[in-house]
């Protein structure tokens with residue numbers, strides 16, 4: 532199976548994607564990965580969605596709301612960052628904004644004077660370090676190869692650092708089978724108790740919500756859409772009923788069923 536994910540080679544996304552595909556191709560933004568799947572170029576895409584320290588990857592949430600795709604799997608991987616550079620002296624640390632944020636405490640304490648440069652991915656930051664002796668990267672230690680030094684390992688601010696990735700597929704592969712389901716809900720309405728009604732659709736049926744996240748709709752200030760993940764499959768009657776209630780609440784807007792799927796924990 533072929534999959535597209537965030538590149539260049541060596542990103543955490545690449546490592547996660549290798550668990551579902553033997554042939555991995557790269558793009559430089561998560562929006563372009565979702566686009567490539569929605570446009571039929573690839574049948575699988577792997578995008579980071581949430582990190583245990585830094586929270587949402589909002590670009591991925593927005594891409595899932597914008598394009599017609601399905602979610603067919605979830606991958607959870609531990610993230611253990613290393614600082615890599617040509618030598619011990621550098622003035623810039625380049626990495627993905629999520630990785631820089633996950634190591635904020637370490638950098639403040641050990642390198643208070645360096646400037647931080649957000650680049651498209653951790654592997655892109657390592658490429659910057661390879662090209663320029665004044666630049667260090669933050670990435671998986673294996674990205675250092677023979678020509679860069681690993682100056683420090685496990686520099687993330689919490690040892691339990693983990694990122695959740697979604698496996699994206701064309702809309703026609705949407706499945707009702709799985710222990711978890713993701714929806715995007717745009718109520719296109721704003722009244723007291725709207726959010727409570729949405730939550731009750733699940734609570735009344737004893738369905739556990741694993742996540743609810745609001746994102747601006749982009750239509751007007753204070754107008755939101757909601758990313759909802761819950762612990763039941765769409766094949767279950769209680770899930771079908773809950774989604775029917777949500778569709779009724781959002782009848783002025785829309786509900787996108789991304790599908791049901793299972794979780795896989797990937798170590799590397």
Ligand SMILES: O=C(O)C(=O)C[C@]1(C(=O)O)C=C[C@@H](O)C=C1
Pocket residue numbers: 537541542543544545579582588610627629630651652653654694
């Ligand atoms: O830059 C990478 O290596 C990625 O795969 C992206 C990403 C992210 O967007 O969260 C993935 C896992 C880590 O949390 C850091 C960066």
